[in-house]
Amino acid sequence: MTRRDVLAGMSAPLLGSAFGAQAAQHAHNVVAGEKKASGVYKPKLFTPGEYAALRRLAELIIPADETSKSAADAGAPEFIDLLASNNPELAAIYTGGLGWLDREMVKRHGQPFVKATPEQQTAMLDLIAYSRNITAELAPGIVFFDWARKMVVDGYYTSPIGVRAIGYMGNRGMAVFQVPEAAITYAVKKSGLE
Amino acid sequence: MQVKRSTTVHDVVVIGSGAGGGTVVKVLTDLGVNVLLLEAGGMINPARDFREHVWPHQVLHRGAGEHGESYFGRGPAFGYFGAGFGGWELDGEPYTVARGSEFQWFRSRVIGGRTLHYGRISLRFSDYDFKPHSFDGLGTDWPISYQDVAPYYDKAEAFIGITGTREGLRTAPDGIFQPPAAPRVHEVLVRRACDRLRIPCIPSRLAVLTKALNGRPACHYCGQCGRGCIPASNYSSAQVQIFPAMKSGRLQIVTNAMARELITADNGRVTAVSYVDKTTRAEKQVRCRSVVVAASACETARLLLNSKGPRHPNGLANSSGVVGRYLTDNSGYHLAARIPALEGMPRHDNDGIGGMHMYIPWWLLDDKKKDFPRGYHVEIGGGYGMPGIGSFHGTCARHEGYGARLKKAIYDEYGCTVHLHGRGEMIPNDKSYMEIDSRVVDRWGIPAARFNFAWNDYEIRQTQHMHRTFTDIFETMGGRVLGAGAKGWTGISVGGTIIHELGTVRMGNDPRSSALNKYCQAHDVKNLFVADAAPFLTNPDKNPTLTICALAWRTAEYLAEQLRKGDI
Numbered sequence: 001m002t003r004r005d006v007l008a009g010m011s012a013p014l015l016g017s018a019f020g021a022q023a024a025q026h027a028h029n030v031v032a033g034e035k036k037a038s039g040v041y042k043p044k045l046f047t048p049g050e051y052a053a054l055r056r057l058a059e060l061i062i063p064a065d066e067t068s069k070s071a072a073d074a075g076a077p078e079f080i081d082l083l084a085s086n087n088p089e090l091a092a093i094y095t096g097g098l099g100w101l102d103r104e105m106v107k108r109h110g111q112p113f114v115k116a117t118p119e120q121q122t123a124m125l126d127l128i129a130y131s132r133n134i135t136a137e138l139a140p141g142i143v144f145f146d147w148a149r150k151m152v153v154d155g156y157y158t159s160p161i162g163v164r165a166i167g168y169m170g171n172r173g174m175a176v177f178q179v180p181e182a183a184i185t186y187a188v189k190k191s192g193l194e
Numbered sequence: 195m196q197v198k199r200s201t202t203v204h205d206v207v208v209i210g211s212g213a214g215g216g217t218v219v220k221v222l223t224d225l226g227v228n229v230l231l232l233e234a235g236g237m238i239n240p241a242r243d244f245r246e247h248v249w250p251h252q253v254l255h256r257g258a259g260e261h262g263e264s265y266f267g268r269g270p271a272f273g274y275f276g277a278g279f280g281g282w283e284l285d286g287e288p289y290t291v292a293r294g295s296e297f298q299w300f301r302s303r304v305i306g307g308r309t310l311h312y313g314r315i316s317l318r319f320s321d322y323d324f325k326p327h328s329f330d331g332l333g334t335d336w337p338i339s340y341q342d343v344a345p346y347y348d349k350a351e352a353f354i355g356i357t358g359t360r361e362g363l364r365t366a367p368d369g370i371f372q373p374p375a376a377p378r379v380h381e382v383l384v385r386r387a388c389d390r391l392r393i394p395c396i397p398s399r400l401a402v403l404t405k406a407l408n409g410r411p412a413c414h415y416c417g418q419c420g421r422g423c424i425p426a427s428n429y430s431s432a433q434v435q436i437f438p439a440m441k442s443g444r445l446q447i448v449t450n451a452m453a454r455e456l457i458t459a460d461n462g463r464v465t466a467v468s469y470v471d472k473t474t475r476a477e478k479q480v481r482c483r484s485v486v487v488a489a490s491a492c493e494t495a496r497l498l499l500n501s502k503g504p505r506h507p508n509g510l511a512n513s514s515g516v517v518g519r520y521l522t523d524n525s526g527y528h529l530a531a532r533i534p535a536l537e538g539m540p541r542h543d544n545d546g547i548g549g550m551h552m553y554i555p556w557w558l559l560d561d562k563k564k565d566f567p568r569g570y571h572v573e574i575g576g577g578y579g580m581p582g583i584g585s586f587h588g589t590c591a592r593h594e595g596y597g598a599r600l601k602k603a604i605y606d607e608y609g610c611t612v613h614l615h616g617r618g619e620m621i622p623n624d625k626s627y628m629e630i631d632s633r634v635v636d637r638w639g640i641p642a643a644r645f646n647f648a649w650n651d652y653e654i655r656q657t658q659h660m661h662r663t664f665t666d667i668f669e670t671m672g673g674r675v676l677g678a679g680a681k682g683w684t685g686i687s688v689g690g691t692i693i694h695e696l697g698t699v700r701m702g703n704d705p706r707s708s709a710l711n712k713y714c715q716a717h718d719v720k721n722l723f724v725a726d727a728a729p730f731l732t733n734p735d736k737n738p739t740l741t742i743c744a745l746a747w748r749t750a751e752y753l754a755e756q757l758r759k760g761d762i
Binding site: 162186 | 247249250251254255256257258260261262265266375376377378379380382383386387390413414415416417418533534535536538539540541542543544545546547551578579580581582583584585586587590594595596597598600601604605608670671672
């Protein structure tokens with residue numbers, strides 16, 4: 001194999017070459033995350049109510065903006081459902097956490113999380129998204145939200161949408177390695193190490 | 195139990211296929227010697243088994259493991275995509291750690307061993323590393339000098355392909371180098387900070403091709419060396435030495451063969467190797483004229499200690515009693531910092547070689563004021579890595595919250611963390627050794643290793659110096675140290691976790707205080723050789739792999755000559 005073959009085989013999306021075939025083999029169970037998120041995904045673990053709450057949480061944790069879509073669009077809820085359905089410890093964290101959240105929302109606003117107004121939802125997150133708010137009453141919510149946040153973030157930034165959003169440009173071949181001079185100049189100047 | 199014995203007498207049986215075993219196989223088959231290679235793990239097909247270029251989203255679990263193992267610290271060492279083929283714990287292959295000690299043992303069970311995933315850092319030992327006692331009165335001199343090994347460094351480097359530049363530093367001897375890769379932005383900043391602090395920072399010496407060599411293409415800079423390189427642009431003994439040797443017609447390989455014991459005859463020579471066929475649990479024996487043990491330092495010592503006989507009740511090649519003793523690892527220390535100067539920089543692809551493009555060699559050799567005797571080198575990490583499971587957990591923990599502000603924090607902080615890793619020399623001591631734990635056997639009935647380990651105060655003070663140095667470098671870059679390291683020194687690494695454990699079958703001129711002679715041939719057993727890092731007398735601030743290759747090359751040439759002359 002020459003480097004030319006290697007580079008030829010690496011043009012995104014890594015298909016149709018020796019490398020493409022290899023990558024594809026590992027990807028035999030590719031989730032077309034973006035498509036499935038449009039609503040046809042059937043949760044393996046969560047009830048429809050739990051799943052709707054998880055999707056709403058994902059959307060609030062990493063929302064859409066003018067340049068990129070949300071974590072719900074990127075398939076983070078599917079990712080969490082898949083892992084939790086394979087791991088009782090994780091399943092308990094999520095069903096327990098979502099259960100706590102709904103009960104707390106009903107107590108405060110008479111509605112479960114998904115049925116509450118966006119203002120009521122974010123008011124709750126403003127409490128449980130920060131460890132400084134920890135009290136005996138809020139602790140279960142804070143511990144759960146920490147799990148939800150890190151797994152939604154993982155699900156998002158490992159998706160094609162998330163990779164674009166963060167601006168990772170690698171996993172391709174280069175004939176010569178050279179970072180842009182503009183990037184070096186920028187950082188050297190800003191560091192004061194000229 | 196019926197033992198299957200082969201009738202063929204192999205010229206050489208090599209046990210283990212990592213850097214040492216792979217080099218011995220390459221050199222011997224090149225010299226026309228027939229070799230039988232026993233490997234405790236399986237065969238690999240890089241195109242099928244390596245996960246190079248696979249995106250996390252191409253796997254349903256994104257790399258977290260099918261059961262989300264990585265969220266509970268139970269994922270594979272070096273991650274789902276890595277080519278570790280092993281881990282800190284292997285099912286059915288226990289080891290124990292003596293009370294009061296901490297030690298971890300990483301084992302890869304695969305053709306190529308740990309060379310499939312290692313960091314490819316390839317540093318020559320310095321002249322004083324071979325003569326530590328002469329240098330500062332500590333440790334024991336090797337029976338060989340830098341001049342003895344230098345020609346084999348040359349051969350190994352020319353064959354493997356090592357990046358680097360000629361610097362003329364005594365602490366980092368020059369070799370035969372391919373051009374290095376250009377530095378990444380954060381590496382430029384570290385180098386500039388080091389310039390101000392009068393610390394050297396030079397291009398890395400890595401076993402990665404930047405020019406084609408022996409049919410292997412140059413690196414394509416995808417940054418994924420640790421996943422295994424399908425085109426073999428980086429070195430692994432499997433792809434660079436063993437697979438080519440398979441085409442010679444002189445190499446026979448038995449995989450899933452766990453060596454149990456070396457069998458000796460009345461004349462004290464090894465006549466056969468007993469191994470367990472892991473697929474059937476049947477015991478088999480292969481006969482040999484000579485044997486080269488290259489199973490990794492502690493596995494090699496375990497095999498010798500478990501090969502007991504009436505004439506050698508303490509294990510084979512162990513009349514000196516040194517087998518298992520003088521276990522060392524490199525000391526390790528890590529600090530990370532946020533570097534604001536990197537924030538807002540134009541995004542670009544900085545994958546490059548899978549590892550640092552610049553590093554800091556030891557620079558205080560002649561400093562008489564330091565409060566510890568031996569040195570360390572510094573490895574540099576950072577840049578825009580492929581997002582994976584856990585990539586942003588640190589940012590999440592620091593910022594908490596949710597929504598647009600969290601998304602912006604993740605975007606802004608991405609690629610702005612720089613890591614410095616120190617790797618220092620440990621001086622052998624009497625409290626650090628491995629032995630056989632006779633109460634515990636593996637699933638094939640082979641008695642397990644037990645580890646005893648204690649750092650010297652030297653290494654503790656050395657890692658405290660690392661803390662001060664790293665903090666200085668980060669502050670000079672305008673960075674802010676992250677985590678507990680911001681408050682002070684966070685402690686030395688756990689023994690074994692740098693995976694540079696060695697020294698357990700030491701070489702020397704005196705058979706009363708060493709197991710092997712200067713060719714890594716057993717004093718007690720003329721046809722027994724060791725070709726991994728077990729023979730080393732020092733564990734300096736230079737990763738061991740290149741020296742394993744050089745010494746194995748030298749041992750293999752010596753063995754071939756002995757076979758040719760009929761001395762073995």
